[in-house]
Amino acid sequence: MQQKKVEQLLKQHDIKPSYHRIKILSYLLEKKNHPTADMIYQELVKEIPTLSKTTVYNTLNLFVEKNVAIIITIDENETRYDADISLHGHFKCSSCGKIYDIRLNTAGIIPDELEKFQIDESHIYFKGTCPLCLKKALS
């Protein structure tokens, strides 16, 4: 996505598109790798040597508050972020660590039992071994 589009997206969500914010959102949108705050920091600090990790945290918290990104918690003590805010699932491979996006047929995903509950967020994820790592394990 071009920078202009990213700026648009930020503005649409009431966020002033500062240099850092554009960089961080671009990272999320392009990499689609569900990174931790630290992964983003380690990558961007190469380009922006003055970057502070607190800025990464502040920015991600702002994104979540303004619904530009969501938090994915699959493993304990490891907060990850996703700029794809649509309802979709994830699979984390315990071997290579990659987190895959899983498209769900969202119909009938909400249990009847929750009829009287107000649902703000739905999360579905799986853990195991991905096909690539399964193949490697054979050889």
Next chain:
Amino acid sequence: MQQKKVEQLLKQHDIKPSYHRIKILSYLLEKKNHPTADMIYQELVKEIPTLSKTTVYNTLNLFVEKNVAIIITIDENETRYDADISLHGHFKCSSCGKIYDIRLNTAGIIPDELEKFQIDESHIYFKGTCPLCLKKALS
């Protein structure tokens, strides 16, 4: 559940049923409240003044390793434990903090997209406001 049953359960999973382990597993089984390690500690230390928080952590890690309990991660930086190891979902109320068990019709819960993946764990949870808190909010 009586103490004998709890001991049985531990033995079945290759865990020597020490006093502390029985207490901690009993807590999980009786309360069914998906507690944090600290919640368990705070409650049990009343009965067992010499209890160490490290023991609670060690024991919970052992339970997870031996499949007597599972880890539930709904909110970041808050690891919770559940002695119900069957496939079921959860709902956490953002208002009162309670975590509800949700029975799922497990049929067709695994997306076709994961056919070639080896799935070890499935997690489904929702966040929002529970009926009790919704009612309170009205008045």
Next chain:
DNA sequence: TAATCAAATTTTAATGATTACAAATTTAAA
């Protein structure tokens, strides 16, 4: 242009959950 002000970023320090490690205690076997 220069002064002003708020927002954004940085720096440093604090917090809190979890783990590491070694010592002490308990349990069970020899």
Next chain:
DNA sequence: TTTAAATTTGTAATCATTAAAATTTGATTA
């Protein structure tokens, strides 16, 4: 009883995240 192994404890370390205060940036106004 002796000894070794397992369990528990206490303390310190680690690591992710947040808090607070200082600095910088960038727009706005005089």
